[in-house]
Amino acid sequence: MNTSNITNYKPKDFAELLGVSVKTLQRWDRDGILKANRTPTNRRYYTYDQYLQFKGIQTENDIRDTVIYARVSTRNQKDDLQNQVEFLKQFCNAKGIIVNNETLSPNEELVQDIISILHVFSCRLYGFRKYKNQIKEDEEIAKELQNGNKPNAGTNTKDK
Known part of the structure; x- marks a missing residue:
């Protein structure tokens, strides 16, 4: 039996493959060990993905993401949070789990890069605006001090 191009199997072929x-396949179907798919006419059939699942071979669609999670209860423990994150990354690496390995298409990478660049420049603009407002406040304070202190206001000839 050539099974390389078959995606759906009759119970007889699937039993032979396993x-x-x-009868064992029927019992497994009843017991929920290996559920059979059904055709519209209620006939059993099995798929290649079920074969891989039964054999314990993961397909690309079956690979699950492992998520690491760290948190602290207060802002004062923010340094502890970084330590937790580093520990979890080291732990995952020791177990062979790759952390932050995103597989993106070139277009998705380009979009993410552009978004991050926009974010950086928008933050810079906000920072400049904040700095500009602070300079204005400092100039106003300096003018008030100069107007309040007559001896230091000698450079301003318009008031005299």
Whole structure:
């Protein structure tokens, strides 16, 4: 039996592939061990993905993401949060789990890069605006001090 191009199997072929009997497949279906798919006419069939799942072989669609999570209860423990994150990354690396390995298409990478550049420049503009407002406040304070202190206001000839 050539199984390289078949995606759906009859119970007999699937049983032969797994090395069990058709009765065993029927029992597994009843017990929920290996559920069979059904055609509109209620006939059983199995898929290649079920074969891979039964054999314990993961497909690209089956690979699950492992998420690491760290938190602290107060802002004062922010340094502890960084330590927790580093510990979790080291732990995952020791277990062979890759952290932050995103697989993106070139277009998605380009979009993310452009968004991050826009974010950086918008933050810079906000920072400049804040700095500009602070300079204005400092100039106003300096003018008030100069007007209040007559000896230091000698450079301003318009008031005299």
